[in-house]
């Protein structure tokens with residue numbers, strides 16, 4: 001049930017790269033009918049990245065208000081400085097993006113984000129963004145990585 005809704009919604013997304021990476025996973029014999037493995041692990045191959053998902057979803061759902069190129073008066077009162085223009089920005093705001101758009105659904109303020117998009121946003125944060133954050137922090141203190 002979830003799997004077929006998932007596939008349909010993926011087909012609606014205008015990013016071919018994303019559709020290409022999700023459909024084979026959703027059609028896998030071991031995954032059809034269960035749904036859970038799609039969202040509960042980081043085994044997607046290829047994994048979600050800034051290039052194949054993050055830039056698209058943040059660009060579409062967040063950046064109209066949260067961009068350094070959106071000035072006061074153009075950003076629907078999104079606080080100045082809360083900008084997600086590139087992967088580095090996302091690293092800095094990852095926990096708040098998670099809080100507002102995955103754990104809660106208070107961003108974007110007017111809604112309009114599909115449940116599946118939030119699930120994928122959560123997966124991307126968990127499997128790509130947080131690991132990158134850990135590597136960056138470890139590099140900062142000189143740890144071997």
Ligand code: HEC
Nearest residue numbers: 061062064065076077078079082096097100101107108109
């Ligand atoms: C229509 C404009 C608009 C869009 C689109 C939008 N936001 Fe916001 N955002 C706001 C406003 C206004 C605030 C300040 C009020 C508030 O925090 O609720 C804000 C504040 C924030 C904050 C800082 C406050 C905090 O809780 O740390 C974060 C993080 C945030 N938004 C994340 C997002 C994410 C992630 C998306 C996309 C999934 C998004 N927003 C889409 C208008 C927007």
